[in-house]
Amino acid sequence: MPVFVYVLSLAVFAQGTSEFMVSGLVPGIAADLSVSVAAAASLTSAYAIGMVVGAPVMAAWSARWPRRRALASFLAAFVVVHVVGAVTTDFSVLFATRVVAAIVNAGFLAVAMSAAAALVGPARQAGATAVLVAGVTLSCVAGVPAGAALGEWAGWRSAFWAVAALCVPALAFVFRSAPADAAERRDVSVRREARALRSPSVRRALVLAALVNGATFATFAYLGVIATGVLPAGAVPGLLAAFGVGAFLGVTAAGRLGGGWLVVGGVCALPLGWAALALAATHAVPLFVLAVVLGGLSFGVGSTLVGRVMHVAAHAPSLSGAFATVALNVGAFAGPLLAGAVTGTTGDYRDAAWVSAGLAATAIVLVARRTRD
Template identity: 70%
Template sequence: MPVFVYVLSLAVFAQGTSEFMLAGLVPGIAHDMSVSVAAAASLTSAYAVGMIVGAPVMAALSARWPRRRALAGFLAAFVVVHVVGAVTASFPVLFGTRVVAAIVNAGFLAVAMSVATGLVVPERRPRATAILLSGVTLSCVIGVPAGALLGDWSGWRSVFWAVAALCLPALALVFRSAPSSSAPRPHDVSIRREARELRARPVRLALLLAALVNGATFATFAYLAVIATDVADLPGVAVPGLLAAFGVGAFIGVTIAGRVGDGRAGNGRVGNVRPGLRPGLIRTLYVLPVGWAVLAATSARPVPLFIAAVIQGGLSFGIGSAVVHHVMFVASRAPSLSGAFATVALNAGAFLGPLLAGAATGATHDHRLAAWVSVALSASAAALTCALLRRQHVGA
């Protein structure tokens, strides 16, 4: 595997830490900025919306840029907005920095996906995708708990400074080692043609599948801390451990997905769920809603809750990584925009999943319903997969 793929993963780790770190910083920001907790929590929604809007826009704008310039530019902008966020005394400015950070994060991730998969032969692309996304899972395991501890110790601003500092080694390595061969030739890039390719039915279904899987993941993940304290009656100090357990499972799942997907890329026909996925992973997708149901049913018991968190973290992120590769495969004729739209699908799920969970739990005040929302979304993903495979069989 090219070393530069790991460089990209380091940058994704820093950006993933920034995306999720607000979960532990909201009280401090609300107090320091003299705003309500709800207003401080809106910074998380601002980031999600910025990711959704930013991915296609930034990918289209940067499609003709040399890949080194695009990656370095996005990462440098990410550093700058975190420095501004760390020193500002204005909440509207802080809100703006979160939107801009999300936009450049989305642009970086979209370009990084196309670069990472373009550096390897087709059989190795699932693993390249998994290594890139492992930066996100490691941010859940290491970055977010470390950020929460640092925020408690020296204030939320120090976490913004830490994220900016964490990006600097990756930025230096991008300038030094980004392969020039990964730059597209301007006349080879047609945004209109790629946009038409993305409207194809197989691509739209693959994007829907990615959104459903990630929606199921974050419907429960967003409420995991509340489930721990209000349902399982765990003390607050146990919450970082539960989140880390979910993250450990996620990292294992992404790693396994990358390894079992190696050598399978490109097998099968575009237009079904099989390309880039082994049959075992497809069957695992059918198991996903069962796992969420088990977590919902056993969430009042601490030990089963921790075990289910590890298992569901592994299943969710492992399947998610494989589905992202599937999107990249069925949208292979749109190399500049496919990563962007995969990013949009993932973040649409990450935005809508907690929104649906919030509506369900707000109406009943039963936080276990967040996991049942995950059951419904993942069951929809399994049903979509089944329908696609049946369509493939009929068309064979």
Template identity: 70%
Template sequence: MPLFVHVLSLAVFAQGTSEFMLSGLVPGITRDLSVPTGAAASLTSAYAVGMIVGAPVMAALSARWSRRRALAGFLTAFVVVHVVGAVTASFSLLFATRIVAAVVNAGFLAVAMSVAVTLAGPERQARATAVMLSGVTLSCVVGVPAGALLGEWSGWRAAFWAVAALCLPALTLVFRSAPTAAGTAAAVDLGREVRELRSGPVRQAMLLAALVNGATFAYLAVIATEVAHLPDGVVPGLLAAFGAGAFAGVTVAGRTGDRTTRRGLLLALGALPFGWGVLAVAGTEPVPLFAVTVVQGGLSFGVGSLFVHRVMAAASGAPLLSGSYATVALNTGAFLGPLLAGLVTAVTHDYRHVAWVSAVFAALALLAAVRAVAVQPSTGAAPRP
């Protein structure tokens, strides 16, 4: 695997830490800026929406830039808005910085995904996708708990400074090592690339990636505190356990993904709704909760990375925007999963339903994948649901 793909993963780790650590910083932001808890929590939703909108827009706007200029520009903007967020006393400005951070994060990820699979070559595209997503999983294992602890010890602003500092090594390496030629003006036909969205396989792969990710991010921490009644201090450990499983899942998927059969993918996908159901029933006890969390992390990110790879492969006719399509799919799920889980639990007041919402998302993904297999001829090779 080219070294630069790992450089991109380092940047994704910093950006993932920024995205997910915010849930642990809400109390400090609420106190420091004198805003309601709901307003502070809305920073998370703002980030998700910014990612969804930003991926295709930023990828299109940067179409005529060299890949080095695009990657360095997005990452520089990401650092700057975190510095602004760390020093501001205005909640409105902080909210604006989160939207800008999400938009440039989405732009970076969209370009980085396309660059990574191009550098990896046809035989290692699934592995390149997994290496990129491993940055996200490591942010769950290390970055998010560390951000929560740093916020508790030194305040939420210190966590913003830490993210900005974490980006600097990757930014230096991007300036030194990023490719300069890919995606130049002469090679770009944005109209043709946008028309790839009309392709059935592209939309199908995006739907599957969104459903699996919607199940993955439906408020796992709430189950720990409201169902198992564990203390708040245990939540970072639970997220780290989930992240450890996720890292193992994307690692396995990266090494086997290009030769995974449809049957193997469907078996793994079929285990997901079952696992979420087990979590809903047995999540009241700490040991089953942690055990199932690790397994679900591995299955969710392993299967999810294969579907991200599938989006990129199905959209091969859109080499510039394929990464943005994958980014949109992931973040649509990350936005809709928590939203639906929140609506359901607001009505039922039973937080076990968070896991049942995840089970429904995963079951819908399984049904969609089975339907896709039923209408496509089998090749016995790479997965195509």
């Protein structure tokens, strides 16, 4: 795998850490900026919305840019808004920096996916996609806990400074070794590439990716709450890390072994896995085991589906990464929202896993239709 793909993964790791670390910084932000905990928690939703909106807009806007210029511009903007966020004393400014950070993050990820695919060719596209997605999973395993620990030790602003600093080496490498490909991208037609969405195979892959990611985050968002009272005090972060370790292993395996059989088998196994977690969530050992297994299955299938989107949208090389980014973030936003509505009605947070099972079962219908077609 080209070294530059790993450079992109480092940047994705920093951006994934930024996206998820705020959940551990909410109390400090609320106290320091004199806002409610609910207001501070809204920074997470702001990021999710920015990712959904930013991916297609930024990918279309930068479609004719040389990839070096696009990647460097998005990453430099990401660094700047984190510096602004680290020094501001105004919550509205902080909120705005989260939206802007998400928008440029989405733009970077969309261009990075297309750049990696172009760099390695069709035969190694799945592996390159897995390396990029591994950056996100590693942020869950290492980046987010480290950000939370740093926030407790040196204040929430230090976590923002750390993310900005982490992006600087990647930015230097992008300036030095990113493909410029100016001549190739001058002829990009955004309108022509957008027509790729009309393809049934592209739409099916996008919906599958959204459903699988929605199922993943419907339960992941409530995993810590589900484990409260089941695990000893202080063990909940270990459970979340176990899920992240499973996710990393799943993405790594998918990059080496991924294919249509993994999508079919994984999607069929996911409803059973989420149902098992709902039933066994009151027991510590099965909860840990299922967290690892479901993290691996969910992210392994998810990264394979991202590669599938890139493959079936081959006629949209500049926008296919944006399509995939939107699908993943729609799932990440809608899954917890649906789980919140259900658990708010039933009063049992374990029902989030039943929501995941339902979303994954819906994905089976699409897989069956694709197989029949």
